[in-house]
Amino acid sequence: YVGSALGAVFAGDLFTLFFCLEIMSWAPFFLLLFRGTKKSRGAALRYIIWHHVSGLCVLAGILVHLNFTGSIEFTRMPWGWDMEHLGSILMLLGFLINSATVPFHSWLSDAYSEASPSGSIYMTAFTTKTAVFCMMTTFAGVELLMWLGVCSAMFAVFLAVLENDGRRLLSYHIISQVGYMTAGIGIGTEMAINGAASHAFCHIIYKALLYMGAGCVLYVVGTAKFHRLGGLYRYMPLAFWMTMIGAFSISGFPLFSGFVSKTMTIEASEVAHLPVIYLLLEGASIGTFLHTGLKLPW
Numbered sequence: 001y002v003g004s005a006l007g008a009v010f011a012g013d014l015f016t017l018f019f020c021l022e023i024m025s026w027a028p029f030f031l032l033l034f035r036g037t038k039k040s041r042g043a044a045l046r047y048i049i050w051h052h053v054s055g056l057c058v059l060a061g062i063l064v065h066l067n068f069t070g071s072i073e074f075t076r077m078p079w080g081w082d083m084e085h086l087g088s089i090l091m092l093l094g095f096l097i098n099s100a101t102v103p104f105h106s107w108l109s110d111a112y113s114e115a116s117p118s119g120s121i122y123m124t125a126f127t128t129k130t131a132v133f134c135m136m137t138t139f140a141g142v143e144l145l146m147w148l149g150v151c152s153a154m155f156a157v158f159l160a161v162l163e164n165d166g167r168r169l170l171s172y173h174i175i176s177q178v179g180y181m182t183a184g185i186g187i188g189t190e191m192a193i194n195g196a197a198s199h200a201f202c203h204i205i206y207k208a209l210l211y212m213g214a215g216c217v218l219y220v221v222g223t224a225k226f227h228r229l230g231g232l233y234r235y236m237p238l239a240f241w242m243t244m245i246g247a248f249s250i251s252g253f254p255l256f257s258g259f260v261s262k263t264m265t266i267e268a269s270e271v272a273h274l275p276v277i278y279l280l281l282e283g284a285s286i287g288t289f290l291h292t293g294l295k296l297p298w
Helices: 002-009 014-033 038-069 083-098 106-112 119-125 127-138 143-162 166-187 190-221 237-250 257-271 275-295
Strands: none
Touching: 002 014, 002 127, 014 038, 014 083, 014 119, 014 127, 038 083, 038 106, 083 127, 106 119, 106 166, 119 127, 119 166, 119 190, 127 166, 127 190, 143 166, 143 275, 166 190, 166 257, 166 275, 190 237, 190 257, 237 257, 237 275, 257 275
């Protein structure tokens, strides 16, 4: 899983990229199966179907792009809505599915919450961030991504309000935080791209920490359902405070990593004179604190 993600990042041509993305779609399938429950087997099947659809889109896009341009270089792609740019549209669709951007997000909350406690930590780090890297390389500055990213950031926050499962709540916040990265890629300025890259880096660290905290609860108690939990901080103080460090980071508190990367992306929207994008990203950040900073530890 790790090797295929690194292979995709270092790929120089589109066919190598596709090969690595396909390996990366199969590896988590087994991380889901290893949980050994009926729900995890169902989630594994749905996961592999989603990602094979994504792989077909990427492969079809590569072939169409090759037919029109004669190039398989993994670099910035031409963008448009006509038949000449059909290859770019199909590739972007595949990347959007892999990144769990709204409206292609349902596989993530379904799969990540059903993986084994340690397997889910790896899943938070690689699939969506590799897709973000792919979009950053190929489609920076495409305005569609800006709006899809903002929709993801806001929509997933509302879903987290209703959630009763700790790991599923954290999964919705992956969708929300990847929305920040996608929006930054769509804005396309130097600060926005730097913010998206920084946020991807920070997110890998603090989200792994949050999933470790939720995994500790699942391992010790046997469930992550909120209505069956309470008062665990007295018995698991180290896990609690480590989880709170992750919660402050994802909420963008000063002196924590998320404060730097989130602020870069939000500031980029302000500098680019996009007031609606700015307000929605700021609102999503407040919602993140309400759910991961307050609801989860409570």
